[in-house]
Amino acid sequence: MGRVGVLLLLLAGAGVGVAWRPPKGKCSLRCSCSKDSALCEGSPDLPEGFPPTLLSLSLVRTGLTQLKAGSFLRMPSLHLLLFTSNSLSVIEDDAFAGLSHLRYLFIEDNEIGSISKNALRGLRSLTHLSLANNHLETLPRFLFRGLETLTHVDLRGNPFQCDCRVLWLLQWIPSVNASVGMGTCAGPAALAHLQLRHLDPKTFKCRAIELSWFQTVGESALGVELFSYQGEPHMVLAQPFAGRCLVLAWDYSMQRFQAKEELSAPSVVSCKPLVLGLRLFVLAARLWGGSQLWAQASPDLRLAPMQALAPRRLLRPNDAELLWLDGQPCFVVADASKAGSTTLLCRDGPGFYPRQSLHAWHRDTDAEALELDGRPHLLLASVSQRPVLFHWSGGRFERRTDIPEAEDVYATRHFQAGGDVFLCLTRYIGDSMLMRWDGSMFRLLQQLPSRGAHVFQPVLIAKDQLAILGSDFAFSHVFRLEPDKRLLEPVQELGPPALMAPRAFAHIMVAGKHFLFAACFKGPTQIYHIHELDLSA
Secondary structure, three states, X not given: XXXXXXXXXXXXXXXXXXXXXXXXXXXXXXXXXXXXXXXEEOOOOOOOOOOOOOOEEEEEOXXXXXXXOOOXXXXXXXXXXXXXXXXXXXXOOOOOOOOOOOOEEEEEOXXXXXXXXXXXXXXXXXXXXXXXXXXXXXXXXXXXXXXXXXXXXXXXXXXXXOOHHHHHHHXXXXXXXXXXXXXXXXXXXXXXXXXXXXXXXXXXXXXXXXXXXXXXXXXXXXXXXXEEEOOEEEEEEEEOOOOEEEEEEEEOOOOEEEEEEEEEOOOEEEEEEEEEOOEEEEEEEEOOOOEEEEEEOOOOOOEEEEEEEOOOOOOOEEEEEEEEEOOEEEEEEEEOOOOOOEEEEEEEOOEEEEEEEEOOOOOEEEEEEEEEOOEEEEEEEEOOOOOEEEEEEOOEEEEEEEOOOOOOEEEEEEEEEOOEEEEEEEEOEEEEEXXXXXXXXXEEEEEEEEEOOOOEEEEEEOOEEEEEEOXXXXXXXXXXXXXXXXXXXXXXXXXXXXXXXXXXXXXXEEOOEEEEEEEEOOOOEEEEEEEEXXXXX
């Protein structure tokens, strides 16, 4: 017995009179009708003129290509609607509006490639739904919203693409008390012919990050640092050619970042902020003229020079970092001069004074403060040897180890994820590296080609651990750490003409939005708006 015969028997068992008789009253051309049923075959479009008491309508091999909104408003009593072997390819929103009594909807062996997300809206009595043997590669999310009475759903025979677009469907199935026929995957190639019911929703990675340009801040910069003052996030840019540390804050009326304060600092390479209670300090490390410490002089974030920092020791600073040692704030300034040494300056009374000289004669280019095994550590990169790791012991830093197979490292940056400590090593030419601390040393996990890189910086944005590898010669690359693989996967490219020779990145969240600052040496600082995309939508 065919599908139509089975359905007619179902209706008969439900008390619906479906005995076939010669047509009486109105019956469209190419249709066979009874008192409350109609079967139409070969009709060029949707037949009309049926009585409003019609309970069953079957359309077979018609020329119907699409169902528009309100197609069945004149048949409000329908209990069964069947389409089989038609040319139907598109179902629009509210196509079945008004069919609040419909229990059986079978749309099978058609050419449906598109169905709108609100196509089934209003079918509050529907128990059996079949979209079997069509051309559906995916289904819109929330297609089954409001269909709480469903007991049987048949989706077999469709060329589903088993990517993020089917994730919602896999998550929906366990939440309903319905028998669902899923069928197999037609793609991607790695999943072809796999049963949909065998897919694990947890294996789908359907969140993405996208950066779009938002604002430009004039003048080139070597560094960008985030700090919070009186509950509001701020950024400070080290702008050597403009000769200043530029403090920026969010302007809620203009909906953009605006200059808040400027500190005069010719040849500045690093502006490092420190907030102690209600007071703000900024260390301005300068190539010439001596490094300075600025301190807040008034409640409205105005700063004034407070102290000249170790003028005989800081000969050619290249980087400055903030760290806390024995409960006291300290700065470490990496010195790149041939006759200089990296210097640790700690707070003593009102100012900051040298506490220890480190790594003399090695021309350090970068300092990174981190915590390992519950103790403060310091990692120094230089042009003359592999990065050296120091640990805090007895009130001073002592050499602990170096990083093997890591020559010509310009800078290092660390981050934590899943209880592990990872390290991004920047190399100008060759391969930059991702490493992980194993309890005794950093071990190589991944190598990434570098082309003129001065920065390989991790950035945590909400739940996403990103790392951005800059380039002076080509596009910079945004990566995301995949927790299951412990590897970085590419996300996006950022490049000229906007992004020119990046030197530092920083993430800031303000007004409920995420932004990325990119300090550039050969162009103005770029600010990107960070969007989170749901690929399963």
